[in-house]
Amino acid sequence: MTDENHNNTPSSDPSAFVRRGIPPLRRGFPARGAMLAGRGGRGGRMNPVASWNYSGDEREPGLVEYLEAKQSTVRGDPDAVLDAIWEYKQQVGHLMIVGKSKGLGVEKLIRERKPKLILELGAYVGYSAVYFAKLLPEMYPNGIYPSEWNAENAGNEDRVGYISIEKMDNFAEIAEKVVDLAGLGEVVKIINGSSTPVLKSLRKTLNMPAPTTLDMIFIDHHKPLYTNDLKVLEDEGLIGKVPRAALLSILKILIAWYAQGTCIVADNVVMPGNPAYLSYIRATPQAKRQSASKGILDNPPASFHPNCSTKEEWQSSFRDGPLEETRWVPPDSEGVRGKGNPELVYEGWMLDDVHEAGGWDACEVSICQGEVGDGA
Numbered sequence: 189m190t191d192e193n194h195n196n197t198p199s200s201d202p203s204a205f206v207r208r209g210i211p212p213l214r215r216g217f218p219a220r221g222a223m224l225a226g227r228g229g230r231g232g233r234m235n236p237v238a239s240w241n242y243s244g245d246e247r248e249p250g251l252v253e254y255l256e257a258k259q260s261t262v263r264g265d266p267d268a269v270l271d272a273i274w275e276y277k278q279q280v281g282h283l284m285i286v287g288k289s290k291g292l293g294v295e296k297l298i299r300e301r302k303p304k305l306i307l308e309l310g311a312y313v314g315y316s317a318v319y320f321a322k323l324l325p326e327m328y329p330n331g332i333y334p335s336e337w338n339a340e341n342a343g344n345e346d347r348v349g350y351i352s353i354e355k356m357d358n359f360a361e362i363a364e365k366v367v368d369l370a371g372l373g374e375v376v377k378i379i380n381g382s383s384t385p386v387l388k389s390l391r392k393t394l395n396m397p398a399p400t401t402l403d404m405i406f407i408d409h410h411k412p413l414y415t416n417d418l419k420v421l422e423d424e425g426l427i428g429k430v431p432r433a434a435l436l437s438i439l440k441i442l443i444a445w446y447a448q449g450t451c452i453v454a455d456n457v458v459m460p461g462n463p464a465y466l467s468y469i470r471a472t473p474q475a476k477r478q479s480a481s482k483g484i485l486d487n488p489p490a491s492f493h494p495n496c497s498t499k500e501e502w503q504s505s506f507r508d509g510p511l512e513e514t515r516w517v518p519p520d521s522e523g524v525r526g527k528g529n530p531e532l533v534y535e536g537w538m539l540d541d542v543h544e545a546g547g548w549d550a551c552e553v554s555i556c557q558g559e560v561g562d563g564a
């Protein structure tokens with residue numbers, strides 16, 4: 189599981205953490221049901237767990253020191269680096285990194301789907317990047333990796349890589365060090381920047397011509413940005429199944445049959461929860477078209493949070509929206525508004541996890557089936 193502080197930026201007064209030392213993980217939170225209902229059920233925004241301070245103190249630079257002290261035994265060995273980070277996490281109480289059970293679920297998905305191009309939103313210290321990117325050289329020993337990407341091999345099917353976007357300069361720097369230590373410097377490209385504008389120019393940055401799409405996306409950054417960033421990815425044609433080139437319809441249907449659509453894995457959709465994202469990714473094209481025609485909202489609407497107490501209830505919620513809050517563009521998107529492509533169809537399920545705070549959390553897994561009219 190991963191968690192983050194509510195606005196995803198560390199405390200504005202880092203010295204406060206230094207004065208207090210590394211804060212232990214807070215205990216004594218209410219039960220999950222109480223959290224969901226406690227913020228007013230339908231009127232609440234996110235679970236209180238989202239407001240814990242999980243990062244931004246000396247624990248991240250401390251991780252680098254810890255790993256450097258062990259480098260003779262961990263260098264070049266991704267599993268040893270992951271174990272050392274986990275060991276360190278036990279010592280400091282908490283790091284907002286993907287949990288082992290969820291990590292295993294995503295690993296299984298990667299092994300099944302064999303993605304070549306994976307995008308991650310939110311690198312933090314590079315733990316999930318090492319966890320998932322280490323599978324790429326195993327699957328594609330002869331791939332062309334980001335360090336070799338250039339205009340000549342743009343669009344080449346052998347391009348393989350793990351791209352991770354991280355907003356905080358210090359975390360991006362740490363993630364690079366961790367990835368290098370794991371021997372994955374050639375496989376992983378960390379982009380230091382705010383996700384939404386970075387996504388807008390990602391094709392150009394990566395020299396990745398249309399109609400190439402991403403094979404997998406792991407969304408694990410600022411929760412209110414999930415929906416707008418997904419829409420930007422849709423706008424940029426980075427999500428899909430059938431290449432958008434002008435193909436004969438019959439050929440399109442055949443490709444749609446064999447092709448693998450982009451697989452999107454969005455973390456923490458139950459805890460702290462992300463109703464807007466679930467509403468959008470699960471909505472029908474018709475509902476999305478209607479919502480898109482209404483334009484943007486100037487202020488965030490009251491968030492819908494269903495009072496679901498079972499997984500079955502979560503699974504069946506949001507099928508018909510509401511899409512109201514997906515029309516608001518959070519300020520963290522830095523003025524880049526995603527319009528989205530209502531014609532894209534997704535099929536999905538929830539990947540279980542146990543939240544460290546207790547209770548059930550999940551990733552929403554969505555596989556793009558292509559556009560309406562492409563046989564989707």
Ligand SMILES: C[S@@+](CC[C@H](N)C(=O)[O-])C[C@H]1O[C@@H](n2cnc3c(N)ncnc32)[C@H](O)[C@@H]1O
Binds near residue numbers: 359
């Ligand atoms: C939960 S952590 C990611 C954990 C990581 N995926 C792992 O499992 O090891 C969330 C990260 O997203 C970053 N973040 C928040 N807002 C962002 C944005 N707009 N663009 C890029 N990164 C952002 C935060 O700085 C933080 O490092």
